Amino acid sequence: MLWNTVFPYLLSGISVGGQYALIAIGYTMVYGILRLINFAHGDVFMVAGILMVYAVASGMPLWITVPLVLIVTSLIGFLIERAAYKPLRSAPRMSVMISAIGVSYTLQNLVLYITGGLNKTYPTIPWISDTVEIMGAKTKLVTVVTPFLTVILVVLLVLLINRTKVGMAMRAVSKDFETSQLMGIRINSVISVTFVIGSFLAAVGSVLYFTNYPTVIQTSGAMPGLKAFVAAVFGGIGSIPGAVIGAFIIGIMENIIKGLDVILFKAGIISKPLGLATFSDAFTFALLIIILLVKPTGLFGEKATDKV
Amino acid sequence: MTKKTTRRPSRAAILSFIIILAIYVLVFVAEQVLPATSMLFTVLKKGATYALVAVSMNLLNGFTGIFSLGQAGFMLIGAYVYAMFTIPVADRASVYQYFNGGIIQFTLPWFLAMILAGLVAALFAWLIGLPVLRLKSDYLAIATLGFAEIIRAVFQWKELGPVTNGSNMLRLFPNFNSFNITDADGHVVVYLSTIVPFLIAGICIGLIVLLLHSGYGRAFRAIHDDEIAAEAMGINLAHHKRMAFCISSFFAGVGGAMLAMYQTTVQAKSFTTAMTYEILLIVVIGGVGSITGSVCGSFLFVACSEWWLRFLDNEQFIGSFQVPLLRNGFRLVVFSIIIMIVVLFFRRGLFGTTELPDLFRHGRKESALK
Numbered sequence: 318m319l320w321n322t323v324f325p326y327l328l329s330g331i332s333v334g335g336q337y338a339l340i341a342i343g344y345t346m347v348y349g350i351l352r353l354i355n356f357a358h359g360d361v362f363m364v365a366g367i368l369m370v371y372a373v374a375s376g377m378p379l380w381i382t383v384p385l386v387l388i389v390t391s392l393i394g395f396l397i398e399r400a401a402y403k404p405l406r407s408a409p410r411m412s413v414m415i416s417a418i419g420v421s422y423t424l425q426n427l428v429l430y431i432t433g434g435l436n437k438t439y440p441t442i443p444w445i446s447d448t449v450e451i452m453g454a455k456t457k458l459v460t461v462v463t464p465f466l467t468v469i470l471v472v473l474l475v476l477l478i479n480r481t482k483v484g485m486a487m488r489a490v491s492k493d494f495e496t497s498q499l500m501g502i503r504i505n506s507v508i509s510v511t512f513v514i515g516s517f518l519a520a521v522g523s524v525l526y527f528t529n530y531p532t533v534i535q536t537s538g539a540m541p542g543l544k545a546f547v548a549a550v551f552g553g554i555g556s557i558p559g560a561v562i563g564a565f566i567i568g569i570m571e572n573i574i575k576g577l578d579v580i581l582f583k584a585g586i587i588s589k590p591l592g593l594a595t596f597s598d599a600f601t602f603a604l605l606i607i608i609l610l611v612k613p614t615g616l617f618g619e620k621a622t623d624k625v
Numbered sequence: 626m627t628k629k630t631t632r633r634p635s636r637a638a639i640l641s642f643i644i645i646l647a648i649y650v651l652v653f654v655a656e657q658v659l660p661a662t663s664m665l666f667t668v669l670k671k672g673a674t675y676a677l678v679a680v681s682m683n684l685l686n687g688f689t690g691i692f693s694l695g696q697a698g699f700m701l702i703g704a705y706v707y708a709m710f711t712i713p714v715a716d717r718a719s720v721y722q723y724f725n726g727g728i729i730q731f732t733l734p735w736f737l738a739m740i741l742a743g744l745v746a747a748l749f750a751w752l753i754g755l756p757v758l759r760l761k762s763d764y765l766a767i768a769t770l771g772f773a774e775i776i777r778a779v780f781q782w783k784e785l786g787p788v789t790n791g792s793n794m795l796r797l798f799p800n801f802n803s804f805n806i807t808d809a810d811g812h813v814v815v816y817l818s819t820i821v822p823f824l825i826a827g828i829c830i831g832l833i834v835l836l837l838h839s840g841y842g843r844a845f846r847a848i849h850d851d852e853i854a855a856e857a858m859g860i861n862l863a864h865h866k867r868m869a870f871c872i873s874s875f876f877a878g879v880g881g882a883m884l885a886m887y888q889t890t891v892q893a894k895s896f897t898t899a900m901t902y903e904i905l906l907i908v909v910i911g912g913v914g915s916i917t918g919s920v921c922g923s924f925l926f927v928a929c930s931e932w933w934l935r936f937l938d939n940e941q942f943i944g945s946f947q948v949p950l951l952r953n954g955f956r957l958v959v960f961s962i963i964i965m966i967v968v969l970f971f972r973r974g975l976f977g978t979t980e981l982p983d984l985f986r987h988g989r990k991e992s993a994l995k
Contacts, residue, residue, distance in 0.1 A: 354763050404969055411692055412972055414763060415909050418902050419968045423961035425899075430954035539898065543774075546767065592783040595792075599778035602771030609768055610756050 322583045325454040326576035327569060332529065334568025335463035339522030340545035341560040342474065343515025349491040349555035350511055353413050357397060357420035359542015361516050365390040365523035366439065366533040367428050373440035387520045394516025395509055403505065428535040436534050439527040446528055459528045470518060471561050483510055491555060540598065547605040553618025562616065567604065571597045637985035644981070652823055656816040664932045666819050670801055671931065673826040674883040675923035679907045680830050680916055681876035687914040688837060689869040690849035692766045694901050698773030699874040701896035702749055703742035703881025705780060708795040708891045709788065710738040716797040721790055728787040735799050739882045746878025747871045754870045770898055780893040795891040822883055829876050834916055836872065845869055910967050912974030917981045930960055
């Protein structure tokens with residue numbers, strides 16, 4: 318009986334987890350290479366959503382709009398890196414972080430200007446918006462598709478990183494920035510590739526995410542972005558499998574907490590709702606603080622030594 | 626603003642003092658002369674509020690080198706504590722309408738409530754600091770940001786409704802306009818609604834400046850320059866970091882109370898990370914490590930975003946030619962581009978690490994801080 322109450326929350330948790338995972342990869346890769354929390358990444362994710370709204374509104378067929386949005390978002394990621402992070406390559410890390418916050422502010426204001434600050438309805442994408450019934454729980458097909466697509470993309474990415482020359486360069490740069498430069502690796506192009514991949518995955522994530530949450534506004538990217546970052550830290554920053562597992566755990570826990578009132582009520586533990594759903598966002602951050610204190614390197618992170 | 630080590634105040638210090646005094650007199654006179662609805666006063670009130678919060682953030686991020694992004698959380702605590710304790714008892718039934726008038730059934734005078742706001746924020750900072758201050762650089766940033774979000778969620782929890790009013794608005798507490806002196810008919814005799822926030826912010830910033838020039842301040846700066854060297858010199862890192870964090874949060878709490886007065890209403894959902902980012906950008910524009918910079922930065926920031934760039938939001942015509950692009954929201958786009966230019970190309974900000982008195986010392990810039 319209780320399973321029937323928990324299952325829908327679990328299901329949407331897995332789905333959201335997959336979407337967070339796609340965003341988290343962008344964070345973890347950039348942090349691995351530049352040691353930068355790319356605060357603008359969540360906003361790139363939101364911009365992908367807005368692009369989709371306008372692309373569909375312009376009347377193009379879907380088989381053009383989806384690839385177009387993915388490509389344009391990757392391009393935006395590339396341009397942001399070139400314009401806002403590259404000039405600060407030798408600056409202190411905090412300056413780059415402030416620049417990232419500035420980019421986030423700029424993207425949000427730009428979208429505010431374009432949309433007029435109104436909620437934009439996300440277009441319905443056929444097939445993945447269809448309703449299906451799994452074990453008595455009604456949901457959109459996207460919920461089922463997300464985890465599989467996420468796993469496929471992650472496997473491809475891991476192959477890219479482990480088997481190709483670019484991937485090898487990425488690993489080298491994340492191990493030691495300066496030495497790899499001396500070894501003749503063109504750091505700037507490696508960093509650009511990282512941003513392109515990260516933005517591409519964020520765009521895929523946005524297509525899946527906004528199919529479930531049907532409106533986009535300039536602030537839509539902030540929360541998923543922060544949560545994906547927490548997922549990256551939780552899994553061990555710099556580790557891709559870690560980010561994915563962290564994202565799934567956070568997605569599931571968050572949705573369970575959203576339904577905790579109902580679940581506890583059905584289980585007979587509480588007699589009136591406590592409004593615990595308020596804490597679904599706060600929980601993520603509590604988890605972050607606990608993991609930072611107990612195991613700062615995360616689940617799969619490498620141990621870093623401090624040098625004087 | 627700054628005290629020199631010698632007993633006799635220097636020419637630069639006297640000049641700075643005169644300038645600050647002149648600004649206060651100007652503000653007071655302007656308020657009596659100009660219409661109260663003038664945009665200038667909105668900017669001045671909000672600017673004074675943000676100046677205090679920006680300076681408190683600069684104390685932490687610029688002077689001590691602790692990169693904290695929890696400012697909005699401490700402001701929220703300050704705003705709520707102030708509002709909760711100053712709503713008149715008679716109005717509580719209507720404000721806490723879903724919670725039977727709430728459980729706090731007394732009111733404190735505004736200045737006591739304001740100090741209490743700071744103290745509660747500092748207490749929270751002490752508790753949060755226990756785990757968080759062990760972290761370094763960007764991990765500390767993200768952890769403090771996380772705490773701010775947790776605080777926001779806790780204050781909206783409906784089980785705490787009798788105290789915090791849940792996710793509903795707190796209102797009807799004394800605001801800046803309550804400082805105006807009125808006659809029996811309700812006509813304003815003396816306008817004080819702008820000079821009072823100026824005085825509050827001025828006193829608080831003055832205290833921070835005094836602190837920075839004390840032994841503690843020098844210890845903070847030593848930590849900022851090199852933690853390991855500072856520790857080797859016998860500075861207790863944990864103690865000093867905790868102190869900087871609590872003091873900064875105290876003033877952020879007072880700033881939050883001022884923001885509550887400025888806004889006349891308080892709602893937890895408005896204290897988002899975006900607010901922290903705004904304050905951080907103010908600190909960067911003014912110059913990380915300059916009190917004068919943070920103060921000027923916040924007035925500039927508020928004036929640009931609320932007033933001077935307003936014309937960009939409306940359609941403009943030159944003759945019969947309509948200027949393209951101008952419509953609602955364009956102001957913010959221009960504004961963010963200016964900020965990006967400052968962040969990328971003028972990393973020292975307006976003032977770098979110079980303070981007001983340094984401007985009068987020819988060829989000896991930055992000497993006061995070294």
